[in-house]
Structures are given as structure tokens and as C-alpha cells.
Amino acid sequence: MKKIAILGAGITGLAAAYFIQKRFGNSVTCTVFEASDRAGGWIKSIEHNGAIFELGPRTLRSSKELDALVKELNLEPLFAAHDAKKRYIATEGALHALPTSALELITTKLGRKILFALMKNSFCSKTAADDESVEQFFERRMGKSGCDTFISALTNGIYAALPEELSMRSCFPAIWEKRTLFMPAARSFNFSRGVEMLSERLSQGLSIRYNSAVDRVEERIDSVLVNSEPFDHLISTIQPSKLLRLLPESDPWRPFLSVPTTSLVAITVAYKASQAIPDGFGFLCTKSEDANLLGIVFDSNLFPKHNGGYETRLSVMFGGSKNPELAHYSDAALVAFTKEACKKYLNIHAEPDFLHVTRAVDAISRYPVGHYKRLEALRGNKRRISALGSGLTGVSVGDCVTQAYECVYKKIDETLMSP
Numbered sequence: 001m002k003k004i005a006i007l008g009a010g011i012t013g014l015a016a017a018y019f020i021q022k023r024f025g026n027s028v029t030c031t032v033f034e035a036s037d038r039a040g041g042w043i044k045s046i047e048h049n050g051a052i053f054e055l056g057p058r059t060l061r062s063s064k065e066l067d068a069l070v071k072e073l074n075l076e077p078l079f080a081a082h083d084a085k086k087r088y089i090a091t092e093g094a095l096h097a098l099p100t101s102a103l104e105l106i107t108t109k110l111g112r113k114i115l116f117a118l119m120k121n122s123f124c125s126k127t128a129a130d131d132e133s134v135e136q137f138f139e140r141r142m143g144k145s146g147c148d149t150f151i152s153a154l155t156n157g158i159y160a161a162l163p164e165e166l167s168m169r170s171c172f173p174a175i176w177e178k179r180t181l182f183m184p185a186a187r188s189f190n191f192s193r194g195v196e197m198l199s200e201r202l203s204q205g206l207s208i209r210y211n212s213a214v215d216r217v218e219e220r221i222d223s224v225l226v227n228s229e230p231f232d233h234l235i236s237t238i239q240p241s242k243l244l245r246l247l248p249e250s251d252p253w254r255p256f257l258s259v260p261t262t263s264l265v266a267i268t269v270a271y272k273a274s275q276a277i278p279d280g281f282g283f284l285c286t287k288s289e290d291a292n293l294l295g296i297v298f299d300s301n302l303f304p305k306h307n308g309g310y311e312t313r314l315s316v317m318f319g320g321s322k323n324p325e326l327a328h329y330s331d332a333a334l335v336a337f338t339k340e341a342c343k344k345y346l347n348i349h350a351e352p353d354f355l356h357v358t359r360a361v362d363a364i365s366r367y368p369v370g371h372y373k374r375l376e377a378l379r380g381n382k383r384r385i386s387a388l389g390s391g392l393t394g395v396s397v398g399d400c401v402t403q404a405y406e407c408v409y410k411k412i413d414e415t416l417m418s419p
């Protein structure tokens with residue numbers, strides 16, 4: 001019987017363990033090592049006064065592997081309300097709605113910027129470079145103003161980082177490959193008791209060792225040692241910089257594991273009395289808008305079934321590359337920033353009835369230009385160790401599930417079948 005170890009019970013580790021059980025059944029034993037006393041990693045949902053609050057991911061984006069997994073686990077997706085499609089960009093101190101109709105492309109300032117970008121893009125030649133920054137890619141297609149407005153808001157929302165810090169090839173692979181301006185459309189969803197239902201359901205039936213931090217990993221010819229215990233293969237899903245600390249000085253992967261990260265602060269606020277917030281999903285700030293704020297998600301518009309005893313619920317996101325130090329500020333300072341942002345952009349003067357601060361220190365990887373070479377080095381060698389997770393390939397929950405699926409169905413298969 002083959003033995004596989006998995007490092008980390010976040011969504012990547014849980015999905016990998018699930019796929020291994022599904023594919024190999026009793027011919028493989030799979031042990032998940034988790035440093036904390038719970039499964040889910042950044043996924044965490046809490047209930048308060050009948051409402052569901054997310055401390056990590058707020059929404060899941062539909063994708064092939066994630067949708068199939070949700071179905072297999074018999075989970076019922078709770079889709080975001082239809083009218084939550086409207087999105088805003090905060091620039092020059094005010095919110096501007098992204099156009100939702102052909103007419104708005106002509107009649108609104110943002111719409112005209114998009115039309116200009118579309119025209120410029122149709123004359124744009126393809127680059128011969130094997131990678132470039134998100135800023136370089138979009139500036140050629142939309143001009144500086146279009147990139148600073150739309151793309152810096154987008155990268156703030158997904159990576160909490162600036163377009164100049166990110167690799168186009170690694171951060172937006174679908175757009176990079178097709179060289180178009182469009183992201184594939186996908187529905188946003190959650191579950192009746194929050195995103196944590198996914199990690200909870202996945203962890204049932206898996207062999208997880210909680211409070212079991214791994215502090216040493218060493219590959220031998222016939223095994224890989226995890227805290228001195230031999231396994232046939234190890235799947236690491238922890239941040240690459242953390243894996244680096246576990247490997248011996250001589251390990252060939254060491255030069256490739258220093259992936260930069262950024263920290264953000266997510267503050268959940270809720271009001272019992274209804275606040276007059278705009279329709280829609282929420283807003284993102286451009287890179288020059290506000291020194292600290294990344295954006296605000298209108299949670300009560302997205303999933304009204306989660307509102308419980310509150311009328312208005314918001315997620316206020318600060319930090320990232322705008323100010324990574326914010327994650328180390330006091331609660332009092334962060335609460336003051338939150339109230340100020342709610343007043344400035346949403347005209348909310350009321351005191352929140354519920355507030356929760358999450359400090360996501362080094363939580364989001366920033367894949368720099370040329371990151372793909374690191375992945376080639378890590379994936380190219382035939383080893384008894386596989387490295388995946390949000391630290392390396394895609395930060396969304398959907399990306400994590402896809403990586404786990406591909407690892408189990410493509411890489412591990414070969415490893416187990418080899419003599």
C-alpha cells in the first residue's frame with residue numbers, strides 16, 4: 001500500500017486528499033498534517049445574531065473542477081443575487097458604476113474609457129516576450145489611464161497588489177493565452193451556512209492530524225520523510241516560503257521557493273438598521289485612490305439570506321501593496337479607518353452593531369514577472385514532493401481546487417505507478 005502525506009488542511013490540501021481517496025480508494029493511505037486545530041485554512045465562516053459572516057473568502061467563482069466538487073459533495077450553491085452584478089470603481093473620491101448596457105458605454109465617463117480601450121486593443125500587436133507585467137500588457141491595450149483605472153482596481157480586488165508588481169502570464173493565464181481583454185464570465189456563489197461548508201464537508205472521512213505542524217521534510221531515494229515518518233509522496237500546500245524553511249540546505253528547490261506575499265486586513269461590519277448603500281456587488285479603489293483602502297464588498301446585497309438580524313453587511317478591505325504594514329496596526333486604528341471609509345464612500349454615519357477584524361498576514365502571493373520559470377523548475381523534476389496551493393498557482397478557491405485535481409490526476413498517478 002502506498003502512503004501519501006499532505007501538508008496543510010486548507011482548501012488545496014483538503015481537495016487533494018479528497019481526490020486521492022476518490023481515485024485510488026483503499027490502495028493508498030493519505031494523511032493530512034495540519035498545524036492548527038481546524039480544517040479550512042483561510043476559509044472561515046462565523047454565525048452571529050442569525051447572520052453568516054465570512055472571515056476569509058466571501059464569494060466563490062464558478063469553475064469546472066469546483067462546480068463538479070460542489071455537486072459531488074451534495075452541497076447546494078447559494079448564488080449571488082442577480083442585481084448584485086453591478087460593480088463600481090472608486091476614483092477621485094467618488095463611486096462610478098461600470099457600464100452594464102451598450103448605451104452606458106457611450107453616455108458614461110467609464111463607458112467611454114472602455115470603448116477607447118476596445119478600439120485601441122483591436123490595433124494592438126502581440127508581444128514576442130514570454131511574459132510581461134500586468135501593467136505593460138494592459139497599457140499597450142488600454143492606454144495608461146485605462147490601465148490605472150480598471151486594471152489597478154481589478155488587481156487590488158484579486159491580488160491586493162499593483163499591476164506593475166504582477167506577471168500577466170501567471171496572474172491572468174486565460175487572457176494571456178488568448179491575448180483578449182475579456183475574462184471568462186462566471187457566477188459567484190456561497191452556501192447556506194457560509195463557504196466553510198465546503199471545507200467542513202471535504203474534511204469528513206479524511207485522515208487529518210490536527211495540531212501537527214510539520215517542521216522537517218527530506219526526500220530520500222525510496223521515500224520522503226515528513227517529521228521523520230516515511231511516505232511515498234508528499235504534497236505540500238503551504239506557502240512556498242514556509243516549505244523552504246522545512247527543506248535541507250541541499251534541496252534543489254530552495255532557489256525557487258521565495259515567492260513574494262502581501263498582507264491585507266478584512267473588516268466585517270454590520271448594521272441592524274438599513275443603510276442606504278448602492279445596488280450591486282461593491283466597489284474597488286484604483287491605485288491612486290485612498291492610501292489604504294482596497295475596496296468594500298456589499299455582502300448584504302450579495303447574499304441577503306445571510307443577513308440574519310442585520311439589514312446592511314459590508315466587508316471593508318485594506319492594505320495589500322497600498323500599505324502592507326496595516327496588518328500590524330491596532331484594532332482601534334483599523335476600526336477608525338473603517339468608519340472613515342464607510343462615511344467617505346457610502347455616507348454611513350451610524351455606528352456598526354457588529355465588527356470583526358481579520359489580519360491576513362502574508363496571505364496572498366504576488367507572482368512576479370517570470371514566475372512561470374519557477375513553476376517549470378518546480379514541476380519539471382520528477383520528485384517525491386509536489387508543491388501546489390495559492391502560494392504558487394492562482395489565489396482563488398477555484399484555482400486551488402483545480403491545482404489539486406490536476407496534481408492528483410496527472411502527477412501523482414505517474415509517481416504511484418512508477419516502480
Ligand SMILES: Cc1cc2nc3c(=O)[nH]c(=O)nc-3n(C[C@H](O)[C@H](O)[C@H](O)COP(=O)(O)OP(=O)(O)OC[C@H]3O[C@@H](n4cnc5c(N)ncnc54)[C@H](O)[C@@H]3O)c2cc1C
Binds near residue numbers: 059363
Ligand atoms: C481575507 C481574504 C479574502 C479572500 N477572499 C477570497 C474570495 O472572495 N474568493 C476566493 O476565491 N478567494 C479568496 N481569498 C483567497 C483564498 O481564500 C485563498 O487563496 C485560499 O483559501 C488558500 O488556500 P490554501 O489551501 O492554498 O492555503 P491556506 O488556506 O493558507 O491553507 C494552508 C494550511 O496549511 C497549514 N500549515 C501551514 N504551515 C504548516 C506546517 N508547517 N505544518 C502543517 N500545516 C501547516 C495552515 O495552518 C493552513 O491551514 C481570500 C483570502 C483572504 C485571506
